[in-house]
Amino acid sequence: MPIAASLVTRGLLKTAIIYFFNFKRPDYLFLEAKKRRIPYLDLKNRIDERLGAWLGALSADILVTYVAPLLPSEIFMIPTYGTINIHPSLLPKYRGAHPIMWMHLNMDQEGGVTIHRVDTGMDTGAILAQAAFHIPLGTHECVVERVAIDELGVPLLKKGS
Template sequence: MGTPDFAVPALDILLQNGYDIVGVVTATDKLGGRGKKQLLQPPVKKYALEKGLKVLQPSNLKSPDFIEALRALKADLQVVVAFRMLPEAVWDMPPKGTFNLHGSLLPRYRGAAPINWAVINGDTETGVTTFFIKHEIDTGDVLFQARMPIGPDETAGEVHDRMMHLGASLVLKTVKAIETGDYQLAKQDGAQATMAPKIFKATCEIDFSLTTKEVHDFVRGLSPFPAAWTTLDGKTLKVMRGRPEAAAHQLAPGTFESDNQAFIRIAAKDGYYYLDELQLSGRKRMNVRDFLNGYQFG
């Protein structure tokens, strides 16, 4: 059970290791592309069809028709990677249970956006966790964990792309352990739990009263999507990459400065944040030099 690119390597590694995937459950096709006129298939569906796997795309996970179709597959185990919250009738169905792969070292960063919040908070390490699903989201008993570093300039997108392969390896390890019964469960310590709530556009506005490092971590944690933003000439200016520089100044936080050739910098609490890759509303994403070729600061 999964939908985006993040879930594809886990499905692939199970197939490559000879496991019988009796069905793939994914999201319904969505309109997208230019003008949102093209019907787009989820990445997991595309991969599954290429491999000749049975695909189910329920709009309602509680519908009797879906429950019956799922039961007819007679799965021993259900594997969930980047999917929706499941009703008990679904996760309690297979005899060996249902486990989920989560993109954090639980109980840290329970919720929808664990990679983003780990980078935003300046963490130097994250990881992946497999756990058996129960009622409360991301609270089930832990099967296995694997750790990975976060580089000081690494974006959430770059962490995501490395993590999905680490996660796939952990999924394989978990399935093998459940198959043989060779595992020990660990209860999560709720007192150590932190949350990683869904991110909205309003969440992504940059606060330049923070330190340059905090601004840098915020930009990294939202790059490439949904992207941190500020405003320029009344338009939304998305910032995908930048770099902090500590320096004394008397400017108000959020003040723009530029030489109109090579740099744009914005005043923060303890220095400047230099913009490297940006996108002004109505324009394409570009580096700062290309942007300044078509834009002049007064």
């Protein structure tokens, strides 16, 4: 997978980014997709018939997700090289939804990001890359998310580690 990820950053693969969340879009993912002319679809926290049709029409080689619900295998297996997810914690800690909230509630001062393959489980796919960072107590969750995704996750994805 590192080879495929590095090929993505060089524009040699047909890539797709999909985003599921119901109140905001992370501008850094959208802007990176726009800059690299990578198709980007915002489904507002729901999987519907548009997703399979969109991926099929693109003939995408790889799909990158962030804050995605559990995808059925008939969706995450459409791209040639499968699907990878950017998750804002050091998996296997804080699998599932709202990992930053759980870090905050547990006063965990070690934040991180994980790039992993999507499989049928909840954040259980093979880990491709991780990066950790310190979270001072009282740090706002938006800052933690920005560091995890914008400063660490997207560069890790681009690097192809």
